[in-house]
Amino acid sequence: MYMIMKGAKTQMIVFDHVTKHYKTNIGLDDVSVEIKKGDFVFLVGPSGAGKSTFIKLILKEIEATEGSILVRGEDITKFSNRRVPELRRNIGMVFQDFRLLPRKTVFENVAFAMETVHKKSKVIKKQVPQLLSLVGIESKAQKYPDELSAGEQQRVAIARAIANNPKILIADEPTGNLDPETAWEIMMLLEEINRRGTTVVMVTHAKDIVDRMGKRVITIEKGKIISDSIGAYKLEQAFAGHENMSDTLQHYRTDTIVL
């Protein structure tokens, strides 16, 4: 088990006995975990385990039923709705389905995130090309999303997610719609971003990627953390009790956001 180090300054995300009940289901059940600054963490587990619940709690998209959640040292369960935007500016999000705006160019899609937090257009014009070159698609700036390959679209999404220099990058199955080679390129990009100091939390069902990366793996099942270790995807544990084990390596369910 991963050791919980209380009081360390470098904690980025701390779950302290967090429980999330939905009307009929349990999303998370008494989960305690710490993610430190600079960590690269995989969040794995079968469908319905509570991974998206975990992420939505960090974003304060949903409220914890019990327990407290610290993001950069502040208990966000005590945040008023007013402070949610501030929280989210420190968290970049990447989704399985990219979520680019189809009527905006690549450049505009990234610029949009910066406009939203009131960056000067001079700054935007300077930084967007830098971001695009960081994710390796500087030549596609004037293209529209449907003119790009899936891998390229995900790169745009990543550029957008890091546009406002978030301290945390959360990716919910970012490689779910990509072929293995492209998926691996995206992983390299995420690792590069992590190397530059951003804490990365990635939900995935891709065992091969998890094994190959050799990062910290938190396994959730039925709302509980059943394993937290460096290294490999704990397939046996994650799917103990699940008849259909093939369900999971590529999983296409797209979580819809409640507006």
Next chain:
Amino acid sequence: MIRRFGYTLKQAFLQVFRNKAMSLASVFAITAMLLILGLFFMIVVNINTAASMIEQDYDSIEIFLLDETTEDQADDLMKDIKDEPGVESVTYRTKDEALIELKSRWGDSGYLLDSLQENPLPNSIVIRIDNLEAADDVAAKAQTLEGIEDVKYYKETVDKLMKATNFIQLSAVIIMAFLIIVSVVVVSNTIKLTVFNRSSEITIMKYVGATNWFIRGPFLVEGIIIGILSAGVSLGVCSLVYSKVVDLIGKDLFAIMSTPMVPMDFMVVNMAWIFGALGVSIGACGSIISMRKFLDA
């Protein structure tokens, strides 16, 4: 701040433009509403001024004298009345004076009176009251005097007029309240459509940490633009109609009622304020309502 406003304004105009049909429909609805309001306003304001002028004009009691009453007798009557409490002044008006006054009141139509064979108006005593409460007593006292034909006393008429005005005002307020609600609903539905068109954009905005007001901004301005457009159109139409009405019947109305119509520029300035304020608030309310569900996720 300016940067933010520029973004908001640009988005808002884009939205209005992209959503032409619905924006136009909303402008029509609000305009129709404002036109009805304008109509009420023009009528009510005129009735109000007329009523208060008439009230001033007729804070007097006029005693019509019998033809056989002599000026000496009239003098005595005047002395009697002058002592009554509440009486400010008493004047004697000959039938000739009365005719001249009537002629001037009728203005252009005054020549009609020239064809009269003989002056049908009686001599009269005009009593000015300085205290309306005393008017009833003075009128009652005047009734008992000798040598009079009739006592004309307008308080009742004025009271009735005031009641009618109040009633018109009240119904106007009720109808307006109803129309305002309808307009807000129409606007909010229009804006819901743009909100829906831009829902994926809004979702992403929320993920990158846009504040609710930043998201709301363009929609709020969209509503306000619709409101201002409606106000402008309504003001144009109402001004046009009013100036035509003043041209057509203003003089005649003055002749008959002896009260002028409320001047054009007063009307326009006031309607501009009212329409502007209403248009903006209807637009803003509609937009905030349309976004309410969307934003408290």
